[in-house]
Amino acid sequence: MRARVAHIASNTFREAVRDRVLYNLIAFALLLSGAAILVGQVSIDIEKLVVINLGLTAVSLFGVIIAIFIGIGLVSKEIEKRTLYTVLSRPVRRWEFIIGKFFGLAGTLVVNTFFMAIGVFSALFYVSHKFIRADGLILIALYFIVLEFLIVCSLALLFSSFSTPLLSAVFAFSLFVVGCFAEDLRNFAAMAHGVSRGFATGAAYLVPNFSAFNVISSIAHEQPVAAQLILHNTLYALFYAAMALSGAVLIFEYRDLK
């Protein structure tokens, strides 16, 4: 069982690599090195702040785009191209396929993030010529970004399990944008009255709260992150991804592959 999930995950990773998904690293490297050089020339004393902000935001955006655009095709493309037929006619359970796909995509994003993190630290070293202890906080921001990717991957897979790639992309991206403003939505729900309060509260807690994962700005200002937040975000991301994956599995288990 675990072996089959691992084989499917490794094949998904191989597909991403062979389809040149990791080429985005080149664009990322160009963006970051260009920004570092430019910032070094035009800003005084805030070079580091700008590089951390820009670098981590780029890591997050590049990853989310990859997660959505690969994730939405993970199931639907396999159905459309009928590659799934020869997989599911083997002793592979449908849930193993979904979980394998999830881990494959998550693995791709972790590797991608690892290389982008090297880019961020290189750019940081270029502008500040040294590392200080507070720079280690960047690792926490990167960890939160990876947790964010897990949620996005699971959502993309969920939509991919019943919808077309185009609609899945729209759903996943919309949910990502709304999730970035989840705190505002919760504040609005607290202020609302009557039916709209119930509706807004429900929506606020249903959408993924990505704003809780965004610690880029505070880390750029060398503010520490509470251990409680790390634990909370970890549990929240794992729970949310597990729920979305369960939904994907449940839908896919009963889906006719016409």
Place this chain on the structure above:
Amino acid sequence: MPAIEILGLEKTYRVGFWRRRPKRALHPLHLTVEEGEVFGFLGPNGAGKTTTLKLLMGLVFPSAGSARILGREWTDPQVKAQIGFLPEQPYFYDYLTAHELLEYYGQLSGVPPKQRKRRVEEILHQVGLRDVRGVQLRKFSKGMLQRVGIGQAILHDPRLVFFDEPMSGLDPMGRREVRDLMEQLKHEGKTVFFSTHILSDAEALCDRVGIIHCGELRGVGAIADLTSTVQGKVEVIWQGAQIPASIKALGVECHVTGDTVRAVIAENQQDAAIDALRRDHQRLIAITPVRTSLEAYFVEKLQHAETTAGRIA
């Protein structure tokens, strides 16, 4: 123990915007295929052949009915380790090479690493792809993909193989090779269930066939039984460029090809014809009863189905 036992499997899709309109793709199907048999599932395009195979593979879910494969419930994952499947017009992960694809499928089928390595090499050799083992599948022709498809279906040495239109897209040489392969599988004692609309393939390979049309099974039987309906006529072939007057007197239509003459006569005229040929010192080559061809049987079943449907309408 039958290799396949289909017990009233049926499938109705819901179509239309609100998915309320039912569309029956397969009427309750009852069918048994014995172990070691080569069974041909015949029918025109859209008859329900692929739906049946997809139901048996667990790719679509039945509206009613069940099936047993190799003595177990068809949904049992253990069954799938013992079956191979080639879908119609297969498409594979085109970023993989033939070797990588077979390796991957071997992993999914649970073939142990040592055995897998050996089997992959054997299969690449068997389907004639050893020289292109390292080429990505995106560079493969349709025929080569079909070979990969056949290879992946038999890679894990299954007891039962399902082929959906295995000859589709193959040139005459490719078709011949697939036929040979199927004969080899039969020789190895495997059960082969294949769908096709090419009747000559079925006639050449199958022990038994089933004919399906508009989602309904119209007839099942051994090829020999289906084609054994003697129409009360015999075919007489003899050597000679001329037609003896005594044969002409029987009112028989004769066809001359080179120095061979072929005539189809009524069974009760057989002795008179032989006597006439002896008298004229003609060399008799063959006398064979005229049998209904599989094609004639197939067309008759389809026409009968259409007539019945027309009457009901």
